[in-house]
Amino acid sequence: MNLKNTALLLIGFQNDYFSPSGILHGVIEESSKVTNVLANTVHLLECLEPTPMLLIETPIFFTPGYEELIEPVGILKTIKDVGAFQVGAEGSKTIDELTHFRERILKVPGKRGFNAFINTNLNEVLKQHQITNIVLTGTVTSVCIDSTGRYAHEQGYNVTTLADCTSARTVFEQSFYCDNIFPLYANVINHTELLRQLELAP
Numbered sequence: 001m002n003l004k005n006t007a008l009l010l011i012g013f014q015n016d017y018f019s020p021s022g023i024l025h026g027v028i029e030e031s032s033k034v035t036n037v038l039a040n041t042v043h044l045l046e047c048l049e050p051t052p053m054l055l056i057e058t059p060i061f062f063t064p065g066y067e068e069l070i071e072p073v074g075i076l077k078t079i080k081d082v083g084a085f086q087v088g089a090e091g092s093k094t095i096d097e098l099t100h101f102r103e104r105i106l107k108v109p110g111k112r113g114f115n116a117f118i119n120t121n122l123n124e125v126l127k128q129h130q131i132t133n134i135v136l137t138g139t140v141t142s143v144c145i146d147s148t149g150r151y152a153h154e155q156g157y158n159v160t161t162l163a164d165c166t167s168a169r170t171v172f173e174q175s176f177y178c179d180n181i182f183p184l185y186a187n188v189i190n191h192t193e194l195l196r197q198l199e200l201a202p
Helices: 025-035 037-048 074-082 096-101 122-128 141-154 171-184 191-197
Strands: 006-011 054-057 105-107 133-139 158-167 187-189
Touching: 006 037, 006 141, 025 037, 025 158, 025 171, 037 096, 037 133, 037 158, 037 191, 054 122, 133 141, 141 158, 141 171, 158 171, 158 191, 171 187, 187 191
Parallel strands: 006 054, 006 133, 054 105, 133 158, 158 187
Antiparallel strands: none
16 A cells, blocks of 8 residues: 555544534444544544645535435435535534645545445546545444445455544444454554554654
């Protein structure tokens, strides 16, 4: 893995998940605190900011009436029912912790569900930059992270999931996916190990 053919994907770093006032903050709050997701992700970005590595954010947005969702079930139905991630609303905005890096992070809009590749031009962007390795961060581990990671693997990318930069609905779920699910198609490491592999560790 090297900096020029690797992309870091930032999934779900929006107020409705990570801000204390976010509509769905309670869903991931415990898991995020245990793994120290925000602090670890910020540290990672601080180390990657001066490098040529591609940093990509894939936010999820919906119109106020959720016309994009046709008879949603599961978590998408919950998002609609509670009014989360409405375009233009405070909850859909990128969290303040990433503001410092906004000039370095490429925003790829269009995500409407679990998989960051669907309804976006993410794959085209990655091909344009000759990316072969994808590193996943964000939330929710069992939904968007898993769905995006599996699809990336099927598309031929080498996938790495950062255990200490992702969060789930419960602490058990986070551990279960990192120990039993992600290793089926991805490398599972902490962000400090990634920095070591990229020869950026102090």
